Amino acid sequence: MVDIDDKLFWIGGLGWPGDAYGQVFLGRAARQLGKTLFPSDWTGAEMMTELPYPRDVFYIDGEERTTPKPLFWIEVHLLDILARVIRENHPEIGIRFTPGPTRRPVLTDEQYMMALTTIERVNPIRGAALSRWAKVSAELGAALRDGKIKFALLPTQGGQFLTDTQPFWWNIPSTAHRWMRCRMSPTEPYSTASVGAGFMYIFVDDADLASFLADHRMADATAATPMQQSSNKTFTAALALLSNWNPPKRTIRAFESYCKENGISSKIAREAYGTLGTAKGRKRA
Known part of the structure; x- marks a missing residue:
């Protein structure tokens, strides 16, 4: 069972320290990455998701x-x-x-x-939800471990950031305990506790995080480009057929059949045919 205080901390952001001096609180960084990786599915409550029931x-x-x-x-x-x-x-x-x-x-x-x-x-x-959180925590943890994102620690009472930290502090079997309250002890960086005396809030470098998120957005855009290009080319081909198409009766069904003969789907055919309503000098049949 998830502790109610942990739920308030993550779902409600209760007790989260503010971002300052070019540093972003680890919890907010995780949420930003979640929204980047899962723009339509991310809820922000993934960290506190209960395990599935026995079935x-x-x-x-x-x-x-x-x-x-x-x-x-x-x-x-x-x-x-x-x-x-x-x-x-x-x-x-x-x-x-x-x-x-x-x-x-x-x-x-x-x-x-x-x-x-x-x-x-x-x-x-x-x-x-657990799969989304696993990906977010793994990717952000790996970036911290590999030095792609620098991190700093802030005393829970506030004050000056401790920037003398090491990326290999994240090279541990599991970082699950660090996400519970987003804290770490600089004197005992390999402790498996989530809170305790000397534990400080974890922050990440704002510029490094922005670059990391931008790389993910670029990768997603690049991955989608071939499909988009293929769709655009097919649509252009359908428009070319439409411009040279002069049947006895110009109906959408007739155009769909004509496109099908040329290897173009009905969906693309309908989209191209829809331009007849806005093209100058043309009217729908």
Whole structure:
């Protein structure tokens, strides 16, 4: 489970120090990279995404695992998971519990199926969010490790930035603990703790970050160029066919067929035909 304070820190930006003197707080740098890598999917809450719920344990063994086990087959400890699924995603649904200190949930068949349906819906969303965060944290961590982005540390009470840092401080098996509160100890840079005495906020160099993000945007644009060029050439070819096309009846269906004979898709044909409405001296059939 994710700590509520960590959620407020990341999702709400609670307690984030301000950027200053050409330094950008690590949390904001991660968000900027996330928006660059995933412009339409990035939410900003990826860091605090819960792990997917267990799924396969509720289904009969097999390659597909698509047949749910009967409710009476479900072990007691797994009932707690199902109850948590309902509580977290359908708080309006009341769950009955057994009396006594153990308080085990007693689910109806409808609640059981609701929990399984919720797991099927929520798990892909969580998995995608975790994948986005894994890419962002890995790429930014690698850039810090390789010296592509310089970093500095700021005491939690504020003051002067400590710029005497080393990129190899990021050459560790896992940097997951550093992202929890975006802190590091300059005297114990390899500590696996996320907070503690002497821990400081991590900032990255603004100019280095801007260059790093620009490189990513350039790479994305370059990767998209061949497809865009191909589409533009095809559209130009369709316009050329249109300008020399003089059938007895100028209809969009006739033009689609004509383009198809010349290896041009109906989609491009319709886009080209649509220019008839704006071309001077031409009218739609």
